[in-house]
Amino acid sequence: xxxxxxxxxxxxxxxxxxxxxxxxxxxxxxxxxxxxxxxxxxxxxxxxxxxxxxxxxxxxxxxxxxxxxxxxxxxxxxxxxxxxxxxxxxxxxxxxxxxxxxxxxxxxxxxxxxxxxxxxxxxxxxxxxxxxxxxxxxxxxxxxxxxxxxxxxxxxxxxxxxxxxxxxxxxxxxxxxxxxxxxxxxxxxxxxxxxxxxxxxxxxxxxxxxxxxxxxxxxxxxxxxxxxxxxxxxxxxxxxxxxxxxxxxxxxxxxxxxxxxxxxxxxxxxxxxxxxxxxxxxxxxxxxxxxxx
Amino acid sequence: xxxxxxxxxxxxxxxxxxxxxxxxxxxxxxxxxxxxxxxxxxxxxxxxxxxxxxxxxxxxxxxxxxxxxxxxxxxxxxxxxxxxxxxxxxxxxxxxxxxxxxxxxxxxxxxxxxxxxxxxxxxxxxxxxxxxxxxxxxxxxxxxxxxxxxxxxxxxxxxxxxxxxxxxxxxxxxxxxxxxxxxxxxxxxxxxxxxxxxxxxxxxxxxxxxxxxxxxxxxxxxxxxxxxxxxxxxxxxxxxxxxxxxxxxxxxxxxxxxxxxxxxxxxxxxxxxxxxxxxxxxxxxxxxxxxxxxxxxxxxxxxxxxxxxxxxxxxxxxxxxxxxxxxxxxxxxxxxxxxxxxxxxxxxxxxxxxxxxxxxxxxxxxxxxxxxxxxxxxxxxxxxxxxxxxxxxxxxxxxxxxxx
Numbered sequence: 001x002x003x004x005x006x007x008x009x010x011x012x013x014x015x016x017x018x019x020x021x022x023x024x025x026x027x028x029x030x031x032x033x034x035x036x037x038x039x040x041x042x043x044x045x046x047x048x049x050x051x052x053x054x055x056x057x058x059x060x061x062x063x064x065x066x067x068x069x070x071x072x073x074x075x076x077x078x079x080x081x082x083x084x085x086x087x088x089x090x091x092x093x094x095x096x097x098x099x100x101x102x103x104x105x106x107x108x109x110x111x112x113x114x115x116x117x118x119x120x121x122x123x124x125x126x127x128x129x130x131x132x133x134x135x136x137x138x139x140x141x142x143x144x145x146x147x148x149x150x151x152x153x154x155x156x157x158x159x160x161x162x163x164x165x166x167x168x169x170x171x172x173x174x175x176x177x178x179x180x181x182x183x184x185x186x187x188x189x190x191x192x193x194x195x196x197x198x199x200x201x202x203x204x205x206x207x208x209x210x211x212x213x214x215x216x217x218x219x220x221x222x223x224x225x226x227x228x229x230x231x232x233x234x235x236x237x238x239x240x241x242x243x244x245x246x247x248x249x250x251x252x253x254x255x256x257x258x259x260x261x262x263x264x265x266x267x268x269x270x271x272x273x274x275x276x277x278x279x280x281x282x283x284x285x286x287x288x289x290x291x292x293x
Numbered sequence: 294x295x296x297x298x299x300x301x302x303x304x305x306x307x308x309x310x311x312x313x314x315x316x317x318x319x320x321x322x323x324x325x326x327x328x329x330x331x332x333x334x335x336x337x338x339x340x341x342x343x344x345x346x347x348x349x350x351x352x353x354x355x356x357x358x359x360x361x362x363x364x365x366x367x368x369x370x371x372x373x374x375x376x377x378x379x380x381x382x383x384x385x386x387x388x389x390x391x392x393x394x395x396x397x398x399x400x401x402x403x404x405x406x407x408x409x410x411x412x413x414x415x416x417x418x419x420x421x422x423x424x425x426x427x428x429x430x431x432x433x434x435x436x437x438x439x440x441x442x443x444x445x446x447x448x449x450x451x452x453x454x455x456x457x458x459x460x461x462x463x464x465x466x467x468x469x470x471x472x473x474x475x476x477x478x479x480x481x482x483x484x485x486x487x488x489x490x491x492x493x494x495x496x497x498x499x500x501x502x503x504x505x506x507x508x509x510x511x512x513x514x515x516x517x518x519x520x521x522x523x524x525x526x527x528x529x530x531x532x533x534x535x536x537x538x539x540x541x542x543x544x545x546x547x548x549x550x551x552x553x554x555x556x557x558x559x560x561x562x563x564x565x566x567x568x569x570x571x572x573x574x575x576x577x578x579x580x581x582x583x584x585x586x587x588x589x590x591x592x593x594x595x596x597x598x599x600x601x602x603x604x605x606x607x608x609x610x611x612x613x614x615x616x617x618x619x620x621x622x623x624x625x626x627x628x629x630x631x632x633x634x635x636x637x638x639x640x641x642x643x644x645x646x647x648x649x650x651x652x653x654x655x656x657x658x659x660x661x662x663x664x665x666x667x668x669x670x671x672x673x674x675x676x677x678x679x680x681x682x683x684x685x686x687x688x689x690x691x692x693x694x695x696x697x
Contacts, residue, residue, distance in 0.1 A: 010513050017505045115333075122594070124338045124529060124558035130537070137539055143509065144539040218537070219502050220529050220558065224334070228502050263506035268469055270506075271498030 006264055013143030014260045020149045022256020023156035024211055028229065029236040029248040030160055031207035034167070037243035038180050038200045041091060042099060044107040046233070047226030048114055049205050053079050053212025054221045055117060058126050068131035068217070072155075075213045076206035083205030087198050110227070117223040125222025152214050159210060160249045167245055176200060180243075235278045241291020251289060318619040320391055323364040326352070326607060327392040329379055329407065330422065331399050332371035335500050335525040338554040340399040340422045343592050343600040345369045348396065350587065351607035359615050368392060372403050379403035380410055387414040393620045394419055394610060397603055401425040401472040408437045415622045419610060421603040424524075424550060425475040426685060429649040433692035436622045438629065440650045441602030442572045444472070445685040447549050448480035450570025450656045450678055455518055455547050456489040463547075464516035465494035466507050466531060468523035473499065476522040476549050484520075492516045499523070504531045505538060512540050524550045529559050536563060552597040556659055556671050565661040572654055573598035573638055574672050580637035595669045605638035606650070641680040647692040654683040 028050060035043045056075040060066035066074060086109065094101045130148045137146040167173035178186045179193050187193045212226075219225055232255075240251030255274055262270040269276075281289060328348050330340045345367075352365045368386065372379035379398070386392035387410065395411060398404040399422025411418040412434045420428060420439045424447070428439045456463075463484050467473040473496070481491045492514045495507045508531065511519045519540065521528050528548055535541045548555070551569040575585035575595045584604070588596045596604075613628035614620055634642030634652065642652035657672035665671065687695050 007513065010509065013509050014506055017503075017509065020505070021503055118333060118337070122338045122554075122558075123333075123335065123341075124526065124554050126558065127533065127560050127563065137537075144512075146537045146539070148537070149505075218534070220526060220533060222526060224526070225502065228500060260506055264510070267495050267497060267507065271501070 004265070009142035011261075011264065014264045015257060016140075016143065016145065017149075018257040018260020019253065020153055020256070021259065022253035023153045023160075024215065024229070024252075025233055025236050025256055026160050026249045026252030027156045027207055027211045027214075028233045029240065029252045030163060030245065031204040031211075032233065032237050033240070033243055033245055033248040034163070034207075035201055035204040036237070037245070038176060039087075039091070039102075039197055040095065040099065041102040041106065041201075043201075043204065044103055044230070045086070045110045045113070046106075046205075046208050047228075047230030048110040049079055049083065049208040049226070050212040050215070050229065051117065051221075051223060051226035052082075052113060053209025054128070054216040054219075054225065055121070055126075055212075056209065057213045057216045058128050058221045061128065062126075068213075072210065072213050076209040079209035079212075080202040080206030084198055084202040087201040091201065092194075114223050114227065121223065123222060123224065125220035125225070128216040128221050130217040148217055152218070155214060156211070159207070163207070164245050164249065232274050235274045239274075239278050239281045239288055241288025244288065244290040244292075247288060247290025318621070319363045319614070320393075320620055322362075323366055323391070324611065324614055324620055325366045325368065325386075325390065325392045325394075326610075327383070327386045327395045328367065328369040328397050328603075329372050329382060329386075329395050329403070330369070330397040331374050332369075334374050335527070336374065336399045336422065338558075338594075339525065339552040339597045340397055340599045340603075343588075343594065343596060344397045344399075344421065344603045346588065346592055347596065347600045347604040348607050351604045351611065355608055355611040355615075359612070361611075361615055363614075365611065372398075372400070374400040374403065376402040376406040380406040383407045383410045384414075387411070387416050393417065393614075393622075396607060397421050397599075398423055399599065401428070401475070402470065404428055405432055405471070408432065408434060411436050411622075417610065417622050417625060419606045421606055422599045423472070425472050426479060427471070427475065429645075429647040430685075430691040433647050433694055435648070435694060436626060437648045438606065438626075438644055438650055439648055440606040441598055442570075442654065443649070443684065444476040444479045444550075446572075446654050446678075446683050447476065447570045448483045449683060450654055450676075451547055451549055451568050452480040452483040452520065453487055454568055454656050454676070455545075456484050456487040460518040460545060460547070461489040462516045463489060463491045463518045463520050464511045464514040465491070465520045465522050466504070466511060467494050467496050468499040468501075468527055469496040470499050472524070473522045477520070480520055480522065480549055494522075497523070497527070500525075500527055502526075502530055504534045507531075508535055508538050508540050512538070512544065516544065518545050518547050520547045520549055522549050524552075525555070529555050532559055532563055532567075552599070553595060553669070553671060554597050557594070557669070561660060561662045561665055561671065564659045567659045568675075569657050569659070570654055570678075571598050571657055571672075572652065573601040574655060574657060574674060575601075576670065576672070577655075577674065578637075584637050601638045605634065605636050605642075608636065609634055609639075643680075645687060647687065647690050647695050649684055651680045651684045653680050654678040 053075045057071040134148040240247035262273040394417040396419040401423045404423035408418045418437045421441045465477045467477045613625045617624045617628045630644045640653040644650045656676040
């Protein structure tokens with residue numbers, strides 16, 4: 001059977017691959033959305049933090065003998081702690097200033113981090129093996145699905161929805177959301193808002209590092225892996241609506257699918273399709289699909 | 294009487310100016326070499342800082358061997374694989390900083406932009422990194438040397454060998470810019486000429502990180518061979534993901550442009566058995582080992598063919614300047630073309646009228662992990678392709694400088 005001249009098996013497999021890429025977009029844009037929502041900071045270091053997550057996993061495996069499963073927890077903690085340090089020593093001083101200052105600071109940090117890793121490891125990157133438990137694949141009839149890719153979707157979506165649940169449905173989440181709306185009032189009610197903010201930034205960064213560990217066995221672990229991805233992820237956040245949690249998750253998945261389809265019908269455009277959608281969305285709904293105007 | 298005195302004075306003045314001009318044949322008595330390369334992007338491992346080091350080594354060796362009366366200096370810059378940055382920098386170097394030659398120039402688009410400016414300003418362009426054949430065909434000029442390799446030579450080595458060994462149906466994964474398209478075009482021609490068939494191709498954006506969609510299309514094509522008409526990180530990611538999606542080993546990959554830096558970063562497990570064409574391998578003979586060891590001591594990596602070619606081209610250029618006593622592009626080019634190249638890199642090398650440096654190329658096969666005995670022991674050299682056969686014959690050239 002063919003759909004628009006493309007065999008349906010190929011189309012099915014492309015949609016699945018789109019979903020896999022979409023889960024990377026979702027988990028990265030979620031971190032960005034949380035950070036923007038609470039800190040009003042456009043975190044340009046996000047791509048570098050994703051890259052560092054992958055590198056920490058690689059270093060942990062090759063120098064310390066720490067396996068993949070431990071690295072899934074270890075790398076986000078290390079990079080999250082680095083995030084806390086950045087927030088405490090640098091970002092904190094910029095909250096009262098224009099967005100632009102936060103953007104410039106985080107962009108500068110991203111360049112520094114990438115430069116350090118490039119200097120140490122070169123650009124071609126390092127190979128990270130797929131963990132033994134997840135090696136091989138299953139034949140779905142219409143495609144061969146590597147088990148690892150299936151795991152990526154499950155892991156990413158679980159973390160995304162758990163995060164959404166915590167922010168939207170728990171008391172801690174309620175504090176966070178209230179802090180976003182009116183920090184002074186929440187502070188007056190006895191809640192330590194600066195600590196909440198530090199924790200949020202650290203958590204958003206840890207999400208990026210988690211995505212980095214997930215990506216390590218799929219892509220070459222290289223200093224530029226983050227900057228290749230981050231621009232698309234920013235477009236995802238803008239399309240979904242800055243600061244919208246569910247918006248960033250759903251948009252991430254949806255754009256992964258659309259990109260997958262573009263790769264079948266007109267592969268040359270697959271790098272720009274996300275930005276074309278961004279332009280259209282900004283024209284029609286300037287606040288983004290899920291954003292509040 | 295007065296008149297005669299004036300004439301004498303004028304003659305003396307003219308003579309003084311003439312001799313002044315003679316001693317200033319090398320402008321500022323300094324030969325300045327500009328290394329314009331990718332210092333930070335996708336190609337920085339195969340060119341980048343290693344190419345700068347190779348240039349320094351060439352300058353040091355030249356000074357030690359020739360003890361020139363002029364000074365040799367080097368400047369370098371990062372063109373970020375962008376043609377506009379490359380051309381602005383080259384113009385600044387030529388116009389204001391007295392740079393005599395712009396070298397390296399990995400990424401075809403930067404090379405094509407800079408060679409035009411070199412022509413306009415009458416300076417030499419030495420291309421070690423870029424791959425596309427238009428540099429010595431439609432776009433050729435008389436101040437450019439294309440030194441290390443090109444897409445024709447790559448296709449002529451790898452695509453020919455693989456097709457002749459029974460890999461007769463092909464599908465291309467092509468980086469969507471001048472280089473990828475040239476490589477696909479040249480390789481398709483070789484496949485067809487050797488009785489093979491091209492079933493299709495997909496053009497992916499440059500750079501890309503996820504190749505799964507493109508690989509699935511290649512898988513659906515049923516071709517025996519998937520030709521990777523891309524380079525650097527694109528190639529390594531494609532190879533890694535092909536194994537993940539079960540594309541290999543059912544179908545085979547042919548890396549049409551692979552450098553030793555790619556094999557090193559992917560490891561032999563992922564690359565074993567692959568064929569590739571290269572202009573240089575560090576472990577070829579005593580000469581290559583000696584030079585590569587010096588390079589390794591400083592860079593902590595073995596040189597790629599681009600870096601070795603960079604050394605050889607700069608040394609050849611400096612020797613031509615020494616021999617002619619001038620840095621004027623036309624005279625230096627004439628000398629470079631008239632002198633055969635015999636060093637550890639350019640075996641049986643010479644520069645043709647279209648600017649193509651032809652030299653022996655090698656068809657290599659990547660060793661298995663068990664066959665590799667020491668660090669960087671990666672290739673079996675399966676075949677030496679003689680200089681005269683390795684590159685596009687002049688009869689097929691589209692370069693107006695070639696007299697037919």
